[in-house]
Amino acid sequence: MIADRIKQVKENVRAACREAGRDEKEVTLIAVSKTKPVSLLREAYEAGIRDFGENKVQELVDKMEQLPGDIRWHMIGHLQRNKVKYIVGKVWLIHSVDSYRLAEEINREAQKKHTEANILIEVNMAQEESKFGVSPKDAPALVEEISKLPAVHIKGLMTVAPFVENAEENRCFFRKLKQLSVDIAEKNIDNVSMNILSMGMTGDYQIAAQEGAVYIRVGTGIFGERDYSV
Numbered sequence: 001m002i003a004d005r006i007k008q009v010k011e012n013v014r015a016a017c018r019e020a021g022r023d024e025k026e027v028t029l030i031a032v033s034k035t036k037p038v039s040l041l042r043e044a045y046e047a048g049i050r051d052f053g054e055n056k057v058q059e060l061v062d063k064m065e066q067l068p069g070d071i072r073w074h075m076i077g078h079l080q081r082n083k084v085k086y087i088v089g090k091v092w093l094i095h096s097v098d099s100y101r102l103a104e105e106i107n108r109e110a111q112k113k114h115t116e117a118n119i120l121i122e123v124n125m126a127q128e129e130s131k132f133g134v135s136p137k138d139a140p141a142l143v144e145e146i147s148k149l150p151a152v153h154i155k156g157l158m159t160v161a162p163f164v165e166n167a168e169e170n171r172c173f174f175r176k177l178k179q180l181s182v183d184i185a186e187k188n189i190d191n192v193s194m195n196i197l198s199m200g201m202t203g204d205y206q207i208a209a210q211e212g213a214v215y216i217r218v219g220t221g222i223f224g225e226r227d228y229s230v
């Protein structure tokens with residue numbers, strides 16, 4: 001069941017890439033497994049998934065301890081500074097950095113552990129009140145500021161697009177995130193690369209793939225609806 005859904009998502013990505021003239025290998029599927037039991041993650045792992053996304057620190061660490069060591073864990077949810085210590089040195093990529101203070105804490109913890117941390121800057125492209133992320137206007141300055149932290153490496157940008165009925169409505173936000181990354185890359189800031197764009201969820205990942213996503217984050221489309229009542 002999960003294997004079938006994964007296959008379907010990959011086929012959709014392939015079709016989207018073909019349409020956009022992109023190589024499908026440029027797009028990596030992150031299985032967003034928040035709220036789902038380890039047994040289902042194992043099923044996805046057996047179907048070939050090696051990238052998992054979680055949005056809560058405790059849940060991520062618990063699952064990590066129970067699953068194979070070759071999984072790349074992605075922290076995609078809002079991160080509190082007092083939780084940074086639990087994931088630095090363990091996760092592959094933190095997608096959700098939107099303030100200097102948070103980056104500073106990540107840097108401090110990485111230095112303490114004699115390691116380094118790869119991050120993305122989360123941008124609130126639609127400027128929704130309810131969402132985390134730096135505004136597109138403030139993103140370049142934040143990148144410059146964070147670039148000076150030696151144990152933190154900015155690898156690109158991430159966005160959570162609005163919830164819409166018609167995914168086409170989000171195309172403009174994906175396109176603008178791509179353009180923002182190009183604009184920032186042109187500044188050639190030391191210790192900054194803009195190779196990664198993390199964008200697209202179950203409702204709109206095909207559009208995101210067409211517009212240049214490197215990571216798409218798909219939860220419902222792989223694991224089914226989430227039940228928050230339990």
Ligand SMILES: *Cc1c(COP(=O)(O)O)cnc(C)c1O
Nearest residue numbers: 032055076201202217218219220
């Ligand atoms: C939950 C979540 C997703 C996956 O959402 P689906 O619509 O279930 O695919 C992607 N990105 C972030 C940041 C999330 O919190």
